[in-house]
Amino acid sequence: MTLHLEPVGEQRDPQNNAEMAKVIIKVLEVFIILHSKNWGHCDLRWPNIIFYNDDPVLIDFEYARELGAAAPKVTNIDPRNPKSDKCDAAADTYQVGQMIITSPHSTIDEKKVARDCN
Numbered sequence: 001m002t003l004h005l006e007p008v009g010e011q012r013d014p015q016n017n018a019e020m021a022k023v024i025i026k027v028l029e030v031f032i033i034l035h036s037k038n039w040g041h042c043d044l045r046w047p048n049i050i051f052y053n054d055d056p057v058l059i060d061f062e063y064a065r066e067l068g069a070a071a072p073k074v075t076n077i078d079p080r081n082p083k084s085d086k087c088d089a090a091a092d093t094y095q096v097g098q099m100i101i102t103s104p105h106s107t108i109d110e111k112k113v114a115r116d117c118n
Contacts, residue, residue, distance in 0.1 A: 009050030009057055013104050020103045023049055023056040024096060030058050031092055038067050040087040044095035046102065
């Protein structure tokens with residue numbers, strides 16, 4: 001028996017602000033479902049979004065955890081949050097913010113945001 005695997009989606013950055021907004025909305029819709037089932041993704045970043053037929057798809061659930069469980073050490077959990085060692089809705093939401101800030105089309109000044117939040 002032979003198993004043949006091939007890519008079914010395209011990993012790429014959003015092409016413009018409208019596509020970035022489409023991705024963020026889709027991710028938030030997925031989080032509503034995940035969090036309602038008491039799960040978090042815990043590794044949200046641009047490489048974990050693929051496009052299939054121009055629709056964004058959240059992938060890589062390797063680090064997904066039940067909410068409240070210890071977060072994997074490799075994820076970008078909010079360093080200013082003292083509870084940042086947990087996989088929770090706040091950690092997933094922080095990662096959504098990081099995606100917006102780090103989008104190639106973002107006009108947000110990350111340093112200014114960091115100053116304003118402190």
